[in-house]
Amino acid sequence: MDPQTLPFITTLSILWFLVYWILGGVFFAIVTVVRLGRIRKVRFSCLFSILSLVLGIGTAYLGMEHSKEAINACLAEAITKAETVAAIFGCGFAGIFGTFLLGALVLTFSGFIILALSKSKTKPWIVLDSQEETLSSETSKEDDSKRKSKFF
Secondary structure, eight states: OOTTTHHHHHHHHHHHHHHHHHHHHHHHHHHHHHHTOOBOHHHHHHHHHHHHHHHHHHHHHHHHHHHHHHHHHHHHHOOSHHHHHHIIIIIHHHHHHHHHHHHHHHHHHHHHHHHHHTBOSSOOSOOOOHHHHHHHHHHHHHHHHHHSOTTO
16 A cells, blocks of 8 residues: 555545445435334444445555556556546546445445344334234234143
8 A cells, every 4th residue: 555645545435434334324224114124223233334344445445556557547548738637537536436336336235135134033013014914913823822821
C-alpha cells in the first residue's frame, strides 16, 4: 500500500462502510418488515456491521488498486493535457465506483444469507393472512393437546 494513497483509502473506506451500513441496513429492515418474519436482531446487526466494515475496507483498497492500473493505461494513450485530466478522473472513477457496486452486490447476497441464519423460531406478532393464522392455531392446539398431562 502506497503511503501517499493511505489517507484517501482510509477516507474512502469509512465512506463506503457508512454507505453500505446505512443503506444496507435500511434495505434489510424493509425486507424483514415485508416478509413479516422474526429475526434475532442482535445477531443480524453484529454480523451485518462486520460484513459492511470488511467490504468497505476491501472495496476501497481493491478500487484504488484497480484504478491505478486503469489510470496508468489511460495515461499512456493521452496526448494533450485535457486527455490527461480526463484519463485520471474517468479511468480512476470507473475503477473505484465499479468495485463499490461489486461490494454492494456481495453485501446484498451475503445479507440475505445472514438474514437466513438469524431467523427466529418464534411466531410473528402480526399475521396478515387469516388462513395462515387458522393453520397455525390448529397446529398449536394439536401440539398443546399432545404435550399436556392428563392431570393438568
